[in-house]
Amino acid sequence: xxxxxxxxxxxxxxxxxxxxxxxxxxxxxxxxxxxxxxxxxxxxxxxxxxxxxxxxxxxxxxxxx
Ligand SMILES: [Zn+2]
Numbered sequence: 001x002x003x004x005x006x007x008x009x010x011x012x013x014x015x016x017x018x019x020x021x022x023x024x025x026x027x028x029x030x031x032x033x034x035x036x037x038x039x040x041x042x043x044x045x046x047x048x049x050x051x052x053x054x055x056x057x058x059x060x061x062x063x064x065x
Pocket of ligand 1: 011018033036039
């Protein structure tokens with residue numbers, strides 16, 4: 001039996017583990033985000049960039065002495 005375990009059932013916003021909203025009843029692509037309005041493509045992009053900056057700062061911070 002091939003049961004599709006869709007691991008992408010969770011909102012793709014970094015750190016968010018809320019379930020994605022179901023597909024609109026009228027059709028269309030299923031959103032990759034939960035029902036939080038602040039979780040959208042733009043906010044996710046910013047959040048990921050912010051995370052990258054933090055990681056970058058942490059890796060280069062050891063050079064300061
Ligand atoms: Zn979310």
